[in-house]
Amino acid sequence: MRPKKQENPPQDELFQVRLETICNPANALVRLADQMDWDHLDEQFSSLFSSEGRPAIPTRMMVGLTLLQSLYSLSEDDVVNRWAENPYWQYLCGETFFQHRPPIARSGLSKWRKRIKSKGMEALLQQTLAVGLSVGVVKASSLKRVSVDTTVQPKAITHPTDSKLLNRSREHLVKLAKAQGISLRQSYQRKGPQATLKAGRYAHAKQFKRMRKSIKTLKTYLGRVVRDIERKTDIVATELKDALTQAKRLLSQNPRDSHKLYSLHEPHVACISKGKAHKKYEFGNKVSVCVTNKEGFIVGTQGLEGNPYDGHTLKGALDQVTELTGIRPKRCYVDRGYRGHGVTDTDVFISGQRRNIAPAIKKELKRRSAIEAVIGHQKTEGRLGRNLLRGLLGDKVNALMAAIGYNLRLILKALSCWLQILKELFGSLAGCHYQSLSLAV
Structure with missing residues (x-):
């Protein structure tokens, strides 16, 4: 009601x-x-x-x-x-x-x-x-000039390793099979954690040949459990079927594959590299942030699925600003990652551009880097630094809550x-x- x-x-x-x-x-x-x-x-x-x-x-x-x-x-x-x-x-x-x-x-x-x-x-x-607008934090004229950038929203998952994912998938399958009354030939309840522990120790000692051997052993354990479950049942529940699909995906993926599985409870998480010296890779999803060029007030943000190209996200970001404010931005300032954006109804100026730039536009283009501070405040003071909400809806909602x-x-x-x-x-x-x-x- x-x-x-x-x-x-x-x-x-x-x-x-x-x-x-x-x-x-x-x-x-x-x-x-x-x-x-x-x-x-x-x-x-x-x-x-x-x-x-x-x-x-x-x-x-x-x-x-x-x-x-x-x-x-x-x-x-x-x-x-x-x-x-x-x-x-x-x-x-x-x-x-x-x-x-x-x-x-x-x-x-x-x-x-x-x-x-x-x-x-x-x-x-x-x-x-x-x-x-009513308080005076942002002016109505500022809505026509915006800056857009993307960042990574890390998901609240453990750091993914092959050994950890393989062992966790095996444990999950054994638990679901037991709940459905399927008697397995062998569960590897003792051998699985031992092989996982050895793989971590070998990796720490940089004995990578032994580490790969332990990972191969874990793949063998998981494959045997998968085949044992498929032999002993024809009618598979939805939860067990999803777990079997994830296990087969883990067994088939290679180190250099794209769209890999990094988390069992958050399978949509992507590995994103942003070129940071202190953090080479981040596991989560990409977020587009749009702020006014003058005051740095957030007028739009989108939680995007996976790791799309920045230039392909610009049109959606500007459409959201138009929907929320009722004003289509006339000038938009972005970094060099947005080259090839394809936006024609808004003047887009890319950082480093020198030709045909008026003094006013040149001044506003220098203000583009102020969006980095806005993103930093959202991560340190807000919720953008670690996303605790589940699923694709959680990715979108958490980004909006950080902006609010x-x-x-x-x-x-x-x-x-x-x-x-x-x-x-x-x-x-x-x-x-x-x-x-x-x-x-």
Whole structure:
């Protein structure tokens, strides 16, 4: 059923305290809550629910928790548990009285993300853009000049090695076969971990001939288990069938193959090389980020599947910016990895370009490198440094949450700067309370 409306009771309760009396109206989170268009978000997300059944959690509550999770880069457990300790968080989520219990179960946030999907997260990113325009963090004229770049979003998986993947696949098959009552001839429960341990030790000692021999032994163990399962059953469950497909893929792939399997629970993970000295390879997916050239405010981000060529992703990035802002960028600044992009409706300037460049465009082209700092902040302060969400949908949602958190930090910083200006203007006035002055302004 559609989410129920949050009502503001006009009458006080005897044993409850109103958040209005606790929270400072000049606080940045309070002012952010007043700037958000909650009714518009409620209309957007209400269509995702059926008209029957139990009423869902209010939209403002779920959106507020998602914004807090993106802003502070918290897990579902942390944001739900800490919500009951912070009155400002409760005010942002639409509560009237101070609450002492968590508002929802931890799984509610992950289920809500699966319901709204990436389009719903794009609506939240669009809302941060609207708030940024109203606060003055970004100007409307800046939306016509953007910078685009890509980065790698590492997935939360262990470092893949052949020995580890082969042994883990064998263990998974043995476990599924036992659950279905299939009696295996031999499970290699003792020999498998021993061969894995030897392969790691040989690799550390740079005895690669012995290491390859141990890996070949692990392939033999896995192949025997696969053939034993296929001989003893004709009707295979879906989970066991997928595990057999992954095992055969591991047995057939070679070191120099493309589209290799690097993780059993995240089979879509790709190996991406970005030319970094400290980290030669990263395992995850590529993310496209688009920011305004002047302020560095994120106006679009996309979690891409695998490792596509940068030039092929530019058109999709500009289309997303047009959809979110309603303005088609006139000038776009990219690095040399975007050569051969094929975009004709937007003027694209590549880093290092010298001919037919006006002074204004040359100045903006120098600002292109500022997007690297934006990506760095998303990785160190946000969620882009390690993606903990599962699947292809998790790749897209995590990239959007990192962008939402970055924009919110810029907005809160701007709101705090306004408070500092108010203090300097009115702090010296005798007999005048700063809180009442901020309300008047």
